[in-house]
Amino acid sequence: MITMETIRPQIRYIIRFSNMKTMEADPMHKITTYYKIMFVTMGKTQIHWIDPIDGITVDHELTRGEFLFMPPQTVYYNENGTAPFDVTVLLFSLEPNSMMNEDVHTPAFPIHYLDTTLAKYEFPPKIHIQNASCMDKPFVISDSFGGKNLVSRIDDEDISRYRFSDAMKNILLYELLTLLVRAKEEDRQQGKYAHQTAQQLLAYINGHAEEGITCQAVAQALGYHPNYINKVIANATGMTFHSYLQDTKLRQAEVLVRTTKRTVSEIASIFGFYDISAFTRAYKKKYGITPYQYRLRTGNTLKNI
Numbered sequence: 170m171i172t173m174e175t176i177r178p179q180i181r182y183i184i185r186f187s188n189m190k191t192m193e194a195d196p197m198h199k200i201t202t203y204y205k206i207m208f209v210t211m212g213k214t215q216i217h218w219i220d221p222i223d224g225i226t227v228d229h230e231l232t233r234g235e236f237l238f239m240p241p242q243t244v245y246y247n248e249n250g251t252a253p254f255d256v257t258v259l260l261f262s263l264e265p266n267s268m269m270n271e272d273v274h275t276p277a278f279p280i281h282y283l284d285t286t287l288a289k290y291e292f293p294p295k296i297h298i299q300n301a302s303c304m305d306k307p308f309v310i311s312d313s314f315g316g317k318n319l320v321s322r323i324d325d326e327d328i329s330r331y332r333f334s335d336a337m338k339n340i341l342l343y344e345l346l347t348l349l350v351r352a353k354e355e356d357r358q359q360g361k362y363a364h365q366t367a368q369q370l371l372a373y374i375n376g377h378a379e380e381g382i383t384c385q386a387v388a389q390a391l392g393y394h395p396n397y398i399n400k401v402i403a404n405a406t407g408m409t410f411h412s413y414l415q416d417t418k419l420r421q422a423e424v425l426v427r428t429t430k431r432t433v434s435e436i437a438s439i440f441g442f443y444d445i446s447a448f449t450r451a452y453k454k455k456y457g458i459t460p461y462q463y464r465l466r467t468g469n470t471l472k473n474i
Contacts, residue, residue, distance in 0.1 A: 177263070178342045180335075183327045184258040198246050203260040204304075206345070207237040208312075208320045212254025218245035218307050229309055231256075236316060238349060239307045257320050261342060303353040310352050319345040367405035370398060371413075378417045381441050384410040419455045422448075426460045427467070433460045 181203050207216075213232040220227055221243060231237055233254075239245065323341045326334040373387060387410075388395045399410050406413050418440040425436045434445055442448035453459045458466075 178261055178339055178346055180259060180261045180323070180338045180342055182260040183324065184260070185324070186254075186256045186258070188253045188255065198244050201239050201241050201243045201245070203241060203262050205239040205243070206259040206261075206349070207231065207239075208257050208316065209233050209235055210255045210257065210317070212252050214254050214256065215248040216245060217248070218243055220306055222306050227307070231309065234312045234317070236310050236312060236349060237307065238304070238310075240304060243307055245307075257324060259320070259323065259342065303350060303357065308353055310349060310356060314348045314352050316345060316348060319348075363401060363404065366393075367401050370401055371405065374414055374417055378414065378421055379439055382414070415451065416455070418442075419451060422452065422460075423456065426463055436460070
């Protein structure tokens with residue numbers, strides 16, 4: 170994992186694909202040699218890679234405005250597409266200071282050539298990354314931080330070959346990397362917060378399913394907006410609040426049917442099913458059998474009604 174150290178990003182190659190349907194002649198597996206950033210400016214392309222940590226294959230449709238970051242030694246391939254797409258690929262290295270040498274195409278030059286905005290940067294620029302674990306494996310992030318503009322400026326510097334263009338490309342890469350890592354870390358923190366919120370909501374529903382709770386009541390109890398509660402539960406379970414609440418009631422009802430001698434009518438009433446036929450239909454839909462049939466099979470027939 171990349172830990173706290175001073176490293177210098179160095180662009181090695183810039184590759185542009187325009188109006189393409191695939192980036193390879195056939196979907197053979199490739200292995201990245203350098204760090205790699207892909208940015209789609211038009212269309213979309215299907216890409217697959219093997220997570221170097223988990224070992225699982227990830228399939229993703231990379232669409233316009235998305236960045237794909239891949240560290241070295243990532244195994245990947247692209248599928249042949251049906252629609253054209255444009256993508257810019259940046260291949261670069263992250264080298265500790267001790268590995269820097271004169272072969273790197275980033276010339277030294279007088280600082281007075283720079284305006285005040287650029288004068289704060291070193292050449293080649295350094296980037297300080299502390300526990301940037303997101304750079305250990307591929308990740309996709311949408312451009313919400315002006316990354317498209319940075320890629321365009323890197324591209325312009327590469328094509329124009331202005332004086333000090335190599336240094337400028339690495340400065341811009343420094344900024345792009347910083348923003349990519351920041352966006353990924355913020356995305357991960359938001360995901361962590363959403364996970365914690367989801368666990369809180371699900372635990373509350375599980376603990377109060379017998380009380381006739383509603384989405385509005387949960388919102389008031391926990392201090393969230395009802396729309397946010399629906400969104401979090403949908404992301405966590407794939408169900409609406411109402412569907413998850415009913416599923417919870419049925420799961421808890423099944424325990425009572427299986428382990429107690431309470432009547433089915435009593436159990437239905439506990440969970441707000443005042444129409445016994447509605448409870449029976451919902452129970453059968455979830456478990457494939459009515460509560461009466463279940464008790465007959467298990468011999469728990471002391472009280473069925």
